[in-house]
Amino acid sequence: MLEIRPTCEHCDKPLPPDSQEAMICSYECTFCKDCVTELLQNVCPNCGGGFEKRPVRPSAQLQKYPARVDKVFNLIKMSVFAGLLEQQKNVPPHLR
Numbered sequence: 001m002l003e004i005r006p007t008c009e010h011c012d013k014p015l016p017p018d019s020q021e022a023m024i025c026s027y028e029c030t031f032c033k034d035c036v037t038e039l040l041q042n043v044c045p046n047c048g049g050g051f052e053k054r055p056v057r058p059s060a061q062l063q064k065y066p067a068r069v070d071k072v073f074n075l076i077k078m079s080v081f082a083g084l085l086e087q088q089k090n091v092p093p094h095l096r
Contacts, residue, residue: 004057004067008032010039010076015054017067022054030054030072043088045081046074050093 004017005028013032015022023036025044036042036051044051057065088096 005030007071009072009074010035018056023051024054025049041089043085045076
């Protein structure tokens with residue numbers, strides 16, 4: 001079951017469970033659409049994978065299976081991420 005993290009890991013933008021802006025990688029690293037598109041160029045800084053839109057858990061199920069409340073905040077150090085980004089940005093996610 002998805003954790004449904006509450007904020008973007010980079011900019012700390014709120015991403016409530018029904019957010020249409022939440023993007024996740026296969027490890028559930030969670031970023032807002034703006035960070036994924038403009039900063040990360042669809043390369044996860046943690047695993048090198050690509051991103052997909054996070055599904056929305058039906059509100060009735062949130063009562064039984066609540067979203068995560070604690071934040072995962074790791075401001076991306078572009079000097080560290082630059083090598084991975086350069087290596088992966090032109091490789092389609094399904095080929096990484």
